[in-house]
Amino acid sequence: MHAVIAIPVSAAAAPPPHLRKITMGERIYAAASAGVAWRVRRGAVRLDRITSAGRSFAGLALQGDVIGAETLLFGQYSFEACAIGDCELEPWLTAEKAPSGESLLQTLAATERRAADALALRAGEAFERVRQLCLLLARARDDGRWEIAIPGLKDMAAITNLTEATVSRAMSRLRRMGMLQRQDRRRALVFVRPEVACAI
Amino acid sequence: MHAVIAIPVSAAAAPPPHLRKITMGERIYAAASAGVAWRVRRGAVRLDRITSAGRSFAGLALQGDVIGAETLLFGQYSFEACAIGDCELEPWLTAEKAPSGESLLQTLAATERRAADALALRAGEAFERVRQLCLLLARARDDGRWEIAIPGLKDMAAITNLTEATVSRAMSRLRRMGMLQRQDRRRALVFVRPEVACAI
DNA sequence: CGCCGCGTTGAGCCACGTCAACATAGGTGG
DNA sequence: CCACCTATGTTGACGTGGCTCAACGCGGCG
The missing domain is CATH 1.10.10.10 (Winged helix-like DNA-binding domain superfamily/Winged helix DNA-binding domain)
Known part of the structure; x- marks a missing residue:
């Protein structure tokens, strides 16, 4: 689970992974953790909102979709992501984090949060x-x-x-x-x- | 309901509105029609997906949210928008449609579509x-x-x-x-x- | 082997859908 | 102003789709 070898922070932050293969059921990232944004090249991903009451389904990402874009703004993931099927992920927009896209990124993050809200309104009594x-x-x-x-x-x-x-x-x-x-x-x-x- | 005075097309299309006030229940725009993207300054908006089977709830937009961003990409709205409460809308990203944000815009549009899909999976039998x-x-x-x-x-x-x-x-x-x-x-x-x- | 997680299926029940009747407000025309 | 109509909200009675609970089969694993 943890890093086997102690790596200097600068080195650990430097090399962005270039392709991630995830097997069904595996967790891609945890809520509130740090990381990069990903594009789903293949597979299906389930997003969950983690609250004090537990986890609740908050979104679905399929082939071509982007997950974790909010991390480019906030520095941490808003949701938890789990692979629903075998997945291939590639980093998305790591370097060219264009400042002109700041407003778009905020809009994207807000849209995902609102979608999670709407989904929550269809669960429970x-x-x-x-x-x-x-x-x-x-x-x-x-x-x-x-x-x-x-x-x-x-x-x-x-x-x-x-x-x-x-x-x-x-x-x-x-x-x-x-x-x-x-x-x-x-x-x-x-x-x-x-x-x-x-x-x- | 209809325009009282016939307006030349060029004149009608030219001036982008700078603020729109919408009363509760009014339709903001129709699916597949053309227009600009809006930011919701005040109020609440309901988005609907229009299919052959009728309309189905596809998203919610509240204060600060952006609606109709997909029109910057596709030239037409993907959903229908109706005011759920009295609204104030302002145009969003009309002029500075930065080409660097193209990828972000596509991601935004895809996210909204996927959210509508997820919502649809919680309705019906x-x-x-x-x-x-x-x-x-x-x-x-x-x-x-x-x-x-x-x-x-x-x-x-x-x-x-x-x-x-x-x-x-x-x-x-x-x-x-x-x-x-x-x-x-x-x-x-x-x-x-x-x-x-x-x-x- | 025993244990555990997962999927499957049955029995019973309850929260919600369905249907209906009615109340109220708003609009329209006289 | 009232008469009338329609849309909308409210509430009750009743039926049912899906939840609950439970038992069981199966496969993986220590």
């Missing part, structure tokens, strides 16, 4: 999905409270992969529990009580 | 989800048949948000139906009969 969606849509106001503009039930149902009836029931329960306080009916602003909402 | 996952993992071989390296049930269950038992039942059914032919047991190569698989 119905009530929890709707609750998480509300928290995702909430914004802090000037007075310190949070508010959300509730979308239509159709949209919430499509996002969470539930039915409108189930979403409506979950919203009613959130209101009964005091997490949501209706401000005005229909496409209205609704308050989120932080002390309740923050107990994620 | 269990059997169909597993079937679509198999098709996604399948690769064409030299002899014209398709093959897939089946991941573990744990992985397939995590991706589709089903249980191992349900995935196993779906895989058995695929085998009984002749779509999959087991090549060798356990982490094995399995053949996909194209004539069956292509009847998506």
Whole structure:
């Protein structure tokens, strides 16, 4: 697992690997660890978000896709990557980390995080999905409270992969529990009580 | 709904808008139409993939996220975008479409497509989800048949948000139906009969 | 050999989908 | 202003698809 021989830091950081072959089931990199970005030449990779609650599926990468691009920005991986099939990986954009692409890199990282959020909204119990969606849509106001503009039930149902009836029931329960306080009916602003909402 | 006054095409196409305010429920752009990329300054946006079977949720964009970046590459939007809340949009990367960012743009577009694929794997009936996952993992071989390296049930269950038992039942059914032919047991190569698989 | 991880299959049950009835708001036309 | 219509949200009753739990077969490994 660990390096057998002690290598000077400069030497260890210098030689970027040029091709990696991974066997099915093997972990490619761990979340929050350092490394380079990779392009998947062959195989399939599963990305997972690691939280205190455990790991949850956060993305899929197939042939041609790039994984770990966020490391070029943050210096560490946001997700964990595991090979779902035998893989060949090649380093991606190691040297020519063009400063003109900074904005694009940020956008790429944000897109992947948002995709992971959306995936998470389709796992777990119905009530929890709707609750998480509300928290995702909430914004802090000037007075310190949070508010959300509730979308239509159709949209919430499509996002969470539930039915409108189930979403409506979950919203009613959130209101009964005091997490949501209706401000005005229909496409209205609704308050989120932080002390309740923050107990994620 | 329609333009009240007829505007010359050159005039209509010339001035890139500098800020767009969208009201909840309004469509921002249609799939396969032309336009610019946008950054969401405020609000929430729902992305949908438009297929012959209808529209299906394909992504979420919140404050700070970029939508429609693929139009810089392909000249048209891949998804449809609708405002889930009142939005403010500003054009993104219209002028300085740096050629050095070409690779990054392609990666960004691919990432969004893959995220939409992953989301689709968590909607619909269990059997169909597993079937679509198999098709996604399948690769064409030299002899014209398709093959897939089946991941573990744990992985397939995590991706589709089903249980191992349900995935196993779906895989058995695929085998009984002749779509999959087991090549060798356990982490094995399995053949996909194209004539069956292509009847998506 | 015993053990463990993985896949498979059955039985029962429950969370959610389905269907329906109704309430309310908004829009439109008179 | 009201009458009417439609879209949307709410809630109840009921059925079911998939989860839970469990047993079992199989292969790999110490």
